[in-house]
Amino acid sequence: MGQKRLMKGNEALAEAAIRAGVQGFFGYPITPQSELLEYMSKELPDRGGTFVQAESEIASINMVYGAAGAGARVMTSTSSPGFSLMQEGISYLACTEIPCVIVNVMRGGPGLGTIQPSQGDYFQAVKGGGHGDYQLIVLAPNSVQEMANFAFLGFDLADTYRVPVLILADGALGQMMESIEFPDYVVKEHLTDKSEWATTGRINGREQHILTSLHLQPEEMEMTNKILQRKYREIEAKEVRYETLFTDDADLLIVAYGLSSRVSHKALELARKEGLKVGLLRPQTLYPFPSTVLNNLAEKVKKILVVEMSAGQMVEDVQLAVEGKIPVEFYGRMGGMIPQPDDILDKLRKMNESTLNV
C-alpha cells in the first residue's frame, strides 16, 4: 500500500485505471464525470497509454470495441445520457465477448435531467440496457477508495470472463474527496490469453481471428446466446460481492448500494441509538446480485427497506430474491435529490411500529 492521498472519486478511479495498466482511454465530456476524462488526458499519455477525446459517446464505445478487440486493456467513462448512447456498442461488446471497463457516473434523469447524483440507471445497467440477452458485471462503489479498488477489480473480472464490466457510480461519488490508498497491483497476465481471439494480425499464417456479433443462422445465434448464458451462470456462482452491517440481530434490514448505502448507514446508526435493531446489506455487485444472501436474511429479519436514489429499481430484484417471505418497502428520492438520514429513520420507525403491532 502506498501513502494516503486526498482525491476526488473520478480522479481516484482514473489513477487506479492507469495503475491497472490501461492502454487506452476514449471518452467524451459530460458532467459529473469530466474529471475522469481530464485526469486521463493529463496523465495517461505520459504513462504509456493513449488518450482520445471522441466526438461522441457512440464513438467512444466503438473505439473501445476496436482497441479491446485488438487485445488492449482499455476503458471509457460517461454519465447517464452518454451511457444511453453507448448501449448499442455495449451490446456488441457483450456478444463478441470483448473485455473492457465502462464507467457510468450517474446523474438524474430522464432526459437531459440534472447534473446532480442519481441511481436512476439501475435498470439500464443491470438488466442489459441495449438490445438482446446479455449482462454486464456491475460494480457499485460507495466510497472514493472503492472507486479506485473497483477499477483494478473491474479490469481483472473483464479479462477473466471476457465480458464488459460496468462501474456504476454517481455524481456524488465522482465529485467528493476522501482519503485513499492505492493497493499494490500487478497486471495479472494469466487471467486470459488474448492471443487466442484478439485481432492482432494473422502472424505466421495462423487462423483468421474474427470478432463479429452477426450469426445469421438462428441455430448459431442461439448457441452464441447459450455460451453467454453459461458464462453468466458461472459469474453468478462465483462473483457475488456484498457487505453486511449489524445483520446478526436485525429486525429491519436496509438494502442500499452506492451513495444510498452511505446515507443508510448513518440512518442505521441513528436508529440503533433509539434501540431499533436495524441492519444493512450493501450489494457491491449489482450483477451478479446477492439474491441468495438476501433470501437467507429474509428468514431472520422481519422487514426489508430498500433505499435508492430512484423511483424504485433495485427494489424489484430484492422482491424477487426474498420470494415474498417478508414485506419489502421502499424509500427513494429522484431527479438528483439525495435521501436524508432522518427521512430514512422516520421510515424505519414506522416500519418498526407496524412490526410490533403484528
Added chain:
Amino acid sequence: MYNMVDVYISERILTPDKSMDKVWERPDLLIDVPNHYCPGCSHSVVHRLLMEVVEELDIMERTIGIAPVGCSVLAYDYLNVDMQEAAHGRATACASGIKRVFPDKIVFTYQGDGDLAAIGTSETIHTVNRGENIVMVFINNGIYGMTGGQMAPTTLEGAKTSTCPEGRNLDLMGHPIKIADMIALLDGAYYVTRQAVHNSKTVRKTKKALLKAFQYQIDGKGGTSFVEIVSNCPSGWKMTPLEANDWLAKNMFEYYPLGNIKIPQKEE
C-alpha cells in the same frame, strides 16, 4: 449472369494465346468460397483488389480490417485477415481505437454509402478530421443493397428506389451527398480519390489507388487515406450487370466524377 471478375477471366479464356503470360490469379488471401454477392456486384472485385494489395505489400501479419453493416457485413468470410465487424456506421471509430493503441498495425475500414455517409457521417468526418492514419474504402452505389434497395444518401436525383418509388425528389429528400469532396476539405485528409471498377481499366486504376493508400499508411504519412469506389448494384437498380455498368458510366460519373480529389502536397 456473371460478375466483373468473370468478365475479366472469360475475356482471357475465350481468346487463348499460349504466348501470353499469366495475368491474373486469385490472391491467396481471398478465401476460395462462393460469395453471397449478387451477380455483377462490384464488391467481389474490390475484395480481390484489397487482398492483392495486402499480399503485394506483405502486410498480412499486421493488417486488421473492419467490416461494416451492409452487403459487405460478411466481408470477413472472404478476406482472410483478422477482422472485426462494427456496429452500423461505427467502423472508423473502431479502426481509430485500434490504430491509436497499436500504431504499427495496418488498419482499413470497408463501408457502403449508408454506413459511411448516413448513419456513420459523424464518425466519418471526425475520424478524417483527427487524421487517423488508416485506409477508408468507400463503396458508393447509391442504394441500400442489403435491406432491399432503399434510398441512400448518395442516390442520384430521379433514381427510383423502394423508398423513393417515384424517383429521388431533391425538394423532399435532399441532395445526393458528395462525402469524399466534403472530407477532402478536412486537414486530416491525406489522400482522397474517387475510382470505379466497372471495366478493366478502372479496376487497374483502383488497384493503384489502394496500393497508394496502404503505402501511405505504412509510411506513417500524416492523415487518412480515403478511396471511394463508385459501384453498381444490379439487383437494387433492377438491371442486368451489363446494364448496371452502362448506367453507372452514363449517370454516376457526372455527379461523382472519377479522379483524385486530394493528393499529398509534394505529389501535386
